[in-house]
Amino acid sequence: MRPGGPRLDTLDLVQYGLHYGVVCQNKDPDNMNRVKIRLPWLDGGDIDQTHWAQLLTPMEGKKWGWYTLPDVDDVVVVMFIAGDTSQPVILGGAWSKPDFSPEPNEDGKNNFRGYRSRSGHRLIFDDSGKVKITFADKTAKNMFGVGNFAKDGAGPNICATYKPPMSGDTGVSVSTMEGKLEITAKGKLKIEAGESIKMNVLETVDVKAVGETMLEGSSAAKITSGSPSNYDAPLMKIL
CATH class of the missing domain: 2.40.50.230 (Gp5 N-terminal domain)
Incomplete structure (x- = not known):
């Protein structure tokens, strides 16, 4: 002071x-x-x-x-x-001893700007080589990011230890490392990709439709299972 x-x-x-x-x-x-x-x-x-x-x-x-x-x-x-x-x-x-800034700018490049709450919630604007914007809660187990993320979640950011591993390059990433993540729409929900869509789960995949269910591929279709499979329907047609 x-x-x-x-x-x-x-x-x-x-x-x-x-x-x-x-x-x-x-x-x-x-x-x-x-x-x-x-x-x-x-x-x-x-x-x-x-x-x-x-x-x-x-x-x-x-x-x-x-x-x-x-x-x-x-x-x-x-x-x-x-x-x-x-x-x-x-x-x-005014920051002063012993109340230091949450971003000390030790490398002198001044690449990071943002906001940190008293409990540790963060909003970070990263202007380094991998530019991005990150929102993270105090546990860093729940976060939302827009921009370019290293595949291992690491980086020069002083807040790297608060950032969960994220896959992908430039784009938008949503991650939660505890609890659940839900996407709900009262109307239509459309997911579209210019290349591919990939889903990985550790347990089960459950898909239900009150009406008709359609799976369509313009070229080949492949269904594999590592154990015996059951297909149950009043009438099944294989063309």
């Missing part, structure tokens, strides 16, 4: 410029997503925190906008409108 600011013990004076502070309250009684902060240069005065401070955001509107409320103990940068200490505004957060 860098101190910053004049050495005063009061907020009664006009205060210009930018100041570092630490969030001490974020439960706004008026539900306006404001916070109160402590300023390190208030050396034991009667007032140890600011008035409720508004938070700047990239966009806002009536019940819509970008919502990222700071947590208590987060380091922020504050200014006062027209120097009026009763009108503090939070400009943003």
